[in-house]
Amino acid sequence: MIGKITLAIIKPDAVKNGYIGPILFHIINAGFFIRAIKMTEISQKLAKKFYYEHKKNLFFESLVKFMSSGPIVLIILEKENAVKNFRNLIGNKNPIKAKVGTIRKLYASSLEKNAIHGSDNDKNAFRECRFYFSDIEIFF
Numbered sequence: 757m758i759g760k761i762t763l764a765i766i767k768p769d770a771v772k773n774g775y776i777g778p779i780l781f782h783i784i785n786a787g788f789f790i791r792a793i794k795m796t797e798i799s800q801k802l803a804k805k806f807y808y809e810h811k812k813n814l815f816f817e818s819l820v821k822f823m824s825s826g827p828i829v830l831i832i833l834e835k836e837n838a839v840k841n842f843r844n845l846i847g848n849k850n851p852i853k854a855k856v857g858t859i860r861k862l863y864a865s866s867l868e869k870n871a872i873h874g875s876d877n878d879k880n881a882f883r884e885c886r887f888y889f890s891d892i893e894i895f896f
């Protein structure tokens with residue numbers, strides 16, 4: 757499965773703004789298959805663990821607070837070259853720089869509140885999928 761899966765997170769801003777449906781529609785229309793999905797809230801402790809790569813960044817504390825500020829939707833997606841294709845679909849992490857038609861251009865409001873997460877490489881995709889989902893929650 758490595759190379760074919762990626763983890764998506766519909767972030768608290770997008771959930772609050774009512775964008776779960778439109779974002780899922782966009783993802784499915786782009787040819788991704790949903791292999792696992794759940795709506796949940798994460799603690800600051802769990803968010804810190806998930807984003808440990810960013811712990812030295814100035815935005816870390818704010819990112820952790822934001823990601824644990826409300827419900828999120830976690831999704832394992834499958835497609836050929838899933839990581840790259842999904843990152844193209846969501847666009848630049850800064851919505852101002854994101855291309856027209858990308859999910860972040862359509863639904864994000866700032867660099868932090870950027871609506872959606874996509875894994876940045878295959879190794880992280882595997883780690884991130886395992887971080888949030890157990891075997892019995894994933895369906896291929």
Ligand SMILES: Nc1ncnc2c1ncn2[C@@H]1O[C@@H]2COP(=O)(O)O[C@H]2[C@H]1O
Nearest residue numbers: 810815819849867868869870872873874
């Ligand atoms: N310079 C920044 N300022 C604030 N937040 C940032 C900055 N860079 C990255 N982020 C956030 O950190 C997140 C890391 O995961 P994502 O790539 O999903 O989305 C990123 C942004 O939401």
